[in-house]
Amino acid sequence: MLSDRPGREVPKDYREVIAYLIDSQGWTYQKPRGGGYPQLRPADPVHPPIKVPKTPSSQRTFSNWLADIRRKGGHWPPARR
Amino acid sequence: MDWFSVHLATRAPESRISEAELDVAGDRLMDLLAAHDGVVSAGGGAWSATVSVQAEQARSAADIGGALIEAQAAEVGLPGWPVVRLEAVRQDVLHAENERPTLPALVSAPEAAEILGVSAQRVHELAAANPRFPEAAYELRTGKLWLRDAVVAFGRRWERRPGRPRKVTAPVR
Numbered sequence: 001m002l003s004d005r006p007g008r009e010v011p012k013d014y015r016e017v018i019a020y021l022i023d024s025q026g027w028t029y030q031k032p033r034g035g036g037y038p039q040l041r042p043a044d045p046v047h048p049p050i051k052v053p054k055t056p057s058s059q060r061t062f063s064n065w066l067a068d069i070r071r072k073g074g075h076w077p078p079a080r081r
Numbered sequence: 082m083d084w085f086s087v088h089l090a091t092r093a094p095e096s097r098i099s100e101a102e103l104d105v106a107g108d109r110l111m112d113l114l115a116a117h118d119g120v121v122s123a124g125g126g127a128w129s130a131t132v133s134v135q136a137e138q139a140r141s142a143a144d145i146g147g148a149l150i151e152a153q154a155a156e157v158g159l160p161g162w163p164v165v166r167l168e169a170v171r172q173d174v175l176h177a178e179n180e181r182p183t184l185p186a187l188v189s190a191p192e193a194a195e196i197l198g199v200s201a202q203r204v205h206e207l208a209a210a211n212p213r214f215p216e217a218a219y220e221l222r223t224g225k226l227w228l229r230d231a232v233v234a235f236g237r238r239w240e241r242r243p244g245r246p247r248k249v250t251a252p253v254r
Contacts, residue, residue, distance in 0.1 A: 047122070049123070050121075051107060060084065060133040060172055063179055064132070066179045067170075068122060068131055072122070075182065079185075
């Protein structure tokens with residue numbers, strides 16, 4: 001399945017994480033259809049897609065979102081080199 | 082009172098709701114939980130949500146956050162599937178965890194050699210002959226990869242003997 005690229009529909013700090021997950025970990029992203037939320041699909045299809053906030057949110061929301069990505073097998077931050 | 086991140090996950094015993102309905106209900110739950118720093122995932126016979134709540138301790142945070150998520154989920158029509166996970170983490174602890182990479186640092190033989198101050202060939206000898214040398218985490222066609230921390234730890238414990246190491250002879254087949 002081809003992935004959309006994240007754009008201005010999501011806040012910048014979210015965009016950076018999404019682009020990394022698409023480019024290096026096989027995750028896919030789907031822009032919102034209609035009035036819904038964008039979705040980030042884990043590489044492992046056993047995990048349900050994670051919705052992405054559309055407006056700048058608190059640090060706590062970002063933290064909760066990152067934790068959900070890590071829980072579903074996503075690797076962030078990028079590994080040390 | 083501290084801030085806690087509370088995560089609740091459900092799984093369907095059998096799915097009677099379409100993916101499209103689950104998706105729409107998940108979007109509505111995102112709207113409702115926005116005021117609580119909410120994040121939602123939904124699809125494939127499961128849904129989960131994370132919120133932030135203030136509480137005295139993790140146990141009460143799990144109760145408050147779990148109840149909040151379940152009430153709002155019922156309001157948007159998400160199925161009341163069995164809860165398979167409910168966890169509360171103090172927000173500063175979660176933040177610190179998020180900062181740490183989930184992928185461990187790996188090294189190949191030349192990098193392990195650099196850490197130990199020996200040649201790459203010596204690393205292979207150590208791996209073959211020294212029972213305390215860490216097992217390779219991965220063995221690829223191009224060579225072995227070790228966990229960097231394990232090699233560093235070995236280097237700290239390793240009692241080096243001066244002089245030329247004994248030759249490792251290959252087993253006769």
